[in-house]
Amino acid sequence: MYRSHVLVCGGTGCTSSGSEQIIKSLEKEIELAGLSEEVKVIKTGCFGLCALGPIMIVYPEGCFYSMVKKEDIPEIVQEHLLKGRIVKRLLYSETVSEEQDHVKSLNETDFYKKQKRVALRNCGVINPENIDEYIAFDGYAALGKCLTEYTPEQVIQIIKDSGLRGRGGAGFPTGLKWSFAAANDADQKYVACNADEGDPGAFMDRSVLEGDPHALIEAMAIAGYAIGATQGYVYVRAEYPIAVQRLQIAIDQAKEYGLLGKDIFGTGFEFDLGLRLGAGAFVCGEETALMTSIEGHRGEPRPRPPFPAVKGLFGKPTVLNNVETYANIPQIILKGADWFASMGTEKSKGTKVFALGGKIHNTGLVEVPMGTTLREIIDEIGGGIPNGKKFKAAQTGGPSGGCIPAEHFDIPIDYDNLIAIGSMMGSGGMIVMDEDNCMVDIAKFFLEFTVDESCGKCTPCRVGTRRLLELLTKITDGKAEMEDLDKIEELCHYIKENSLCGLGQTAPNPVLSTLRYFRDEYEAHIKDRTCPSGVCKALLNYQIDKEKCTGCTLCSRVCPVHAIEGTVKHPHTIDLSKCIKCGACMDKCRFGAISKK
Amino acid sequence: MKSLAELQAIKEKMQNKVGIREESGDNIRVVVGMATCGIAAGARPVLTAFTDEVEKRNLQNVTVSQTGCIGICQYEPVVEIFEQGKEKVTYVKMTPEKVAKIVTDHLVNGNVVSEYTIGSVK
Numbered sequence: 001m002y003r004s005h006v007l008v009c010g011g012t013g014c015t016s017s018g019s020e021q022i023i024k025s026l027e028k029e030i031e032l033a034g035l036s037e038e039v040k041v042i043k044t045g046c047f048g049l050c051a052l053g054p055i056m057i058v059y060p061e062g063c064f065y066s067m068v069k070k071e072d073i074p075e076i077v078q079e080h081l082l083k084g085r086i087v088k089r090l091l092y093s094e095t096v097s098e099e100q101d102h103v104k105s106l107n108e109t110d111f112y113k114k115q116k117r118v119a120l121r122n123c124g125v126i127n128p129e130n131i132d133e134y135i136a137f138d139g140y141a142a143l144g145k146c147l148t149e150y151t152p153e154q155v156i157q158i159i160k161d162s163g164l165r166g167r168g169g170a171g172f173p174t175g176l177k178w179s180f181a182a183a184n185d186a187d188q189k190y191v192a193c194n195a196d197e198g199d200p201g202a203f204m205d206r207s208v209l210e211g212d213p214h215a216l217i218e219a220m221a222i223a224g225y226a227i228g229a230t231q232g233y234v235y236v237r238a239e240y241p242i243a244v245q246r247l248q249i250a251i252d253q254a255k256e257y258g259l260l261g262k263d264i265f266g267t268g269f270e271f272d273l274g275l276r277l278g279a280g281a282f283v284c285g286e287e288t289a290l291m292t293s294i295e296g297h298r299g300e301p302r303p304r305p306p307f308p309a310v311k312g313l314f315g316k317p318t319v320l321n322n323v324e325t326y327a328n329i330p331q332i333i334l335k336g337a338d339w340f341a342s343m344g345t346e347k348s349k350g351t352k353v354f355a356l357g358g359k360i361h362n363t364g365l366v367e368v369p370m371g372t373t374l375r376e377i378i379d380e381i382g383g384g385i386p387n388g389k390k391f392k393a394a395q396t397g398g399p400s401g402g403c404i405p406a407e408h409f410d411i412p413i414d415y416d417n418l419i420a421i422g423s424m425m426g427s428g429g430m431i432v433m434d435e436d437n438c439m440v441d442i443a444k445f446f447l448e449f450t451v452d453e454s455c456g457k458c459t460p461c462r463v464g465t466r467r468l469l470e471l472l473t474k475i476t477d478g479k480a481e482m483e484d485l486d487k488i489e490e491l492c493h494y495i496k497e498n499s500l501c502g503l504g505q506t507a508p509n510p511v512l513s514t515l516r517y518f519r520d521e522y523e524a525h526i527k528d529r530t531c532p533s534g535v536c537k538a539l540l541n542y543q544i545d546k547e548k549c550t551g552c553t554l555c556s557r558v559c560p561v562h563a564i565e566g567t568v569k570h571p572h573t574i575d576l577s578k579c580i581k582c583g584a585c586m587d588k589c590r591f592g593a594i595s596k597k
Numbered sequence: 598m599k600s601l602a603e604l605q606a607i608k609e610k611m612q613n614k615v616g617i618r619e620e621s622g623d624n625i626r627v628v629v630g631m632a633t634c635g636i637a638a639g640a641r642p643v644l645t646a647f648t649d650e651v652e653k654r655n656l657q658n659v660t661v662s663q664t665g666c667i668g669i670c671q672y673e674p675v676v677e678i679f680e681q682g683k684e685k686v687t688y689v690k691m692t693p694e695k696v697a698k699i700v701t702d703h704l705v706n707g708n709v710v711s712e713y714t715i716g717s718v719k
Contacts, residue, residue: 001652003644003661005617038648060617060626060660083631084663125618135604136611144601258598266599 002040004081007057009124011046011210012203012242013364014053018070019043022054025070029077039081045211047124049111050364052092057124063103065090111362114381116343118351119167119204119327120367123211128246131253134214140259142330143218146225147267155226156182159329161337163349168194168285168322169400169426169502171348171415177319180309181227184317189229191220192313192320194290195236195243198282199398200449202429204353205323207365209236209243212327213250217260217273219326222333223319224271231272233313235290238277248275282399282453286501287320289455300457301501322427324353344370348414354396356382358431359389371412374404378432389434393517397426399446399453400506402513403439422513424506438535439518440525444472446510454503461504464495468511475522476536478529485522489515530597537581540596546571548593555585555594616657623681625659625704627651629691630675632666638673639692646693647676650700659704672715678703687715 008014008023026041047055052066056076063086065076072090079085086103088096094109106112117123126133134140146155160175181189193216197205208216220232236244251273254260262270276294283289284299291313293299312318328350332340341349348370354377357363361383368377374394378384385391393403402423404411411417415425433442447469456462471488474480492508499505515522524532531539544555544564549571556564556572563579566572574585586594598604629635629644640663647661667675672689676699679685686709688699695713702708711717 001648001661002614003617003648005615007618038645060624060662082663083665084628085665126615132607132611133615135607136615138608140598140604141608144604148601264598265601265604 002038003060004039005059006039006041006081007044007059007124008041009045009047009053009055010043010128010242011050011123011207012240013046013050014055015242017053019054021070022056022068022073025073026077029073030081033077033082035077035081042127043129044126045123045128046120046207046365048115048120048207048365048367049092049362051362057106061086061103062105064092064095064106066092110383111364111366111381114372114376115367116351116369117367118331118340118343119208119324119353120211120365121331122215123207123365126212128211128213129249131214131250131257134212138334139214139330140218142333143221143225143259144265145333146222147265147269152182152226152228155222155333158333158337159226162332162340163337163344163347164325164328164332164340165348165415166322167324167328167352167425167427169397169424171425174321174325177309177321178223178226180307181229181312181317181319184310186317188231188314188316189227190313190316190318191223191227191229191232192291192294192318193220193232193234193326194285194287194320194322195234195240196278196285196290197237197240197323197427198285198453199400199427199429200446201355201357201431202398202427203355204365204428206240206243207353208323208327209240209247213243213247214254215327215330216247216323217250217254219329220273221260221264221271222329223321223326225269227317227319229319230270231274233274233276233294235276235278235284235294237280239280244275244277251275281455282449283455283501283503286503288501290320291318300455301503303500324428345412345414347416352413352425352428354428354430356430356432358395359385359434359437360432361386370414373410373412375409377413377430378409382432385432385434389436392433392435392437393439395423395431395433395442395510396429397424397506397509398429399449400424400502400509401426401429402509403433403442403517405517407517422509422516424509436533436535438476438531438533439514439521440472440475440531441533441535443511443514444469444476447472447507450503450507454507458498458500458504460495460498461500461507464491464499465504465507467491468495468508472511475525476531477538478525478536480526482523482526484526485515485519534596540581541576542574542579542581542583542586542594542596544572544574545593545595548591550591550593552590554588554590558584558588560584613652613655613657617660623658626679627659627661627704628677628679629661629663630665630667630673630677631663634666634670635673635675640674642693643674643676643691643696646696647700650696651704654700654705656700656704669715672718688713689715689718
């Protein structure tokens with residue numbers, strides 16, 4: 001028996017900050033200390049608090065060590081694992097307790113206490129590369145229950161009763177989707193999973209794949225049973241190498257155990273699963289383009305109807321859900337539809353995972369019940385905005401979504417409320433912006449993304465988004481007139497109404513929502529030719545305050561284009577015709593003499 | 598996997614191995630003093646004896662961990678047992694041989710082995 005388990009985060013966030021080396025070093029030091037028989041090191045999925053990575057938890061004490069460096073490992077092994085003395089300086093500050101050798105539970109910390117983990121329940125708890133650990137935490141019990149106790153119709157009814165809606169963006173009721181596919185007779189049906197998570201700033205699907213891949217496999221098999229499909233495909237982006245690798249390991253293990261394949265649990269039910277890697281196109285996250293891509297063609301959307309439930313993959317009825325949607329399924333089966341429906345709001349049940357990013361302390365993954373307010377997510381769980389800056393807006397739904405301004409800080413977040421205020425749930429990316437972010441620039445950023453990612457099949461999206469970007473660039477360059485705003489709005493509506501697929505239909509959303517809530521910023525760019533947040537370079541001028549400048553010459557030495565002139569101990573001046581507005585002088589000035597206007 | 602029983606068997610086998618990751622207040626905690634004094638007096642074999650015994654008997658509600666110097670170095674190796682709602686029990690001058698009795702009598706049956714406790718030595 002191992003008396004202690006050391007769980008090290010092996011998610012992409014912590015891996016990029018060096019958790020692989022930490023695991024190697026831990027194993028080496030543990031061996032040197034002769035503890036190999038007593039202490040076990042486990043690589044897990046994401047804990048959620050990516051801002052503090054690399055992260056490590058030592059059980060049975062439940063010590064949460066954050067920002068661990070390779071150099072800290074000998075101390076952790078010698079002090080904690082050998083002598084039982086907690087290394088206080090590495091503890092996550094909120095878990096430090098007054099009592100000797102005691103830590104506060106993670107569930108008491110601000111970051112975790114409001115969270116409710118359903119889709120992420122095993123992330124950071126189990127070793128995702130070990131099927132036995134998944135089984136220990138009730139894994140595959142839901143599949144067993146479905147196959148032995150329920151008819152396919154009953155399974156669909158449970159999912160319908162739970163009120164689960166698609167977590168990929170549009171929020172279509174999952175049970176209803178399944179019942180459509182089940183109702184269609186065909187010689188072959190398919191179950192597919194959309195793991196082509198392409199929104200900038202969104203990484204919840206990746207974390208589920210990396211931290212709990214078996215949950216996805218189990219849920220897809222359940223979907224297969226419910227609709228009468230024997231083959232499933234997971235379409236995952238190739239940019240997620242760790243996720244792909246762990247999913248492949250999980251599929252192999254499930255096949256070895258007979259949890260995929262023929263005659264599962266001796267019931268005669270047959271289900272197999274294949275992996276398909278995406279080649280990096282954003283449009284392949286759109287369901288029809290995704291299926292075209294799985295079929296081996298160029299990933300381009302096709303018109304709907306027919307919907308996938310009627311004619312999907314290879315022309316057969318198909319259920320296509322997102323990773324997070326599937327991750328909820330086994331829990332719903334085990335704990336019941338009522339349990340799931342007891343969480344959330346009237347029309348949005350359960351929990352939602354958000355990927356917090358941008359100007360926020362606790363960057364990472366959080367899972368909260370639907371109906372949690374933005375204030376709770378950003379101020380309480382997210383720890384607020386750094387450097388005492390003021391909250392301006394939160395962007396949800398990525399390039400398809402919109403910005404939520406401060407006036408809606410207390411609105412309960414669910415599918416319908418977000419739509420009502422001009423944004424959308426999307427897959428759950430949440431980018432926080434403070435007073436230093438220019439909203440025109442943000443709209444431009446997302447539009448640049450959609451211009452790049454437009455597949456080009458339909459004209460409104462291919463040409464329309466490009467013209468829209470040109471209009472926005474005109475604004476940020478200070479060359480626009482007020483009537484351009486009307487043109488922008490008209491073009492936005494045109495693109496929304498006429499595009500073939502979801503990419504084009506939602507592409508103008510970031511522009512429309514910023515125009516709705518931050519029209520004053522657009523007008524400042526046009527009427528006053530200024531950027532109130534000081535972001536748009538064309539509208540900025542750097543100036544030196546003669547009163548404050550001591551003539552130290554530092555600025556003129558760092559200026560890459562020699563635009564600053566002046567002699568020692570005399571105030572300097574910036575030659576605006578040479579200045580490239582890089583801001584290097586302002587960063588270096590010790591006297592606060594340089595400002596941008 | 599041909600039956601639910603097989604799945605259940607794997608689950609039961611594994612539960613003992615992952616149980617320590619669940620935060621549960623009612624676990625019995627066996628804490629071995631592992632400062633220099635404890636190690637010098639032979640705390641390590643005592644610790645391993647505890648983990649072996651606990652595994653052998655498949656005790657799911659017991660965790661074994663170590664701590665620093667308890668402050669009574671002349672009585673090392675010292676083992677303290679914490680149980681929710683009960684007084685802490687301190688066993689002193691421990692040996693691996695004493696461990697088996699403590700596990701059966703105290704951890705399994707709930708009877709403190711008073712002849713090994715600090716009270717009987719003083």
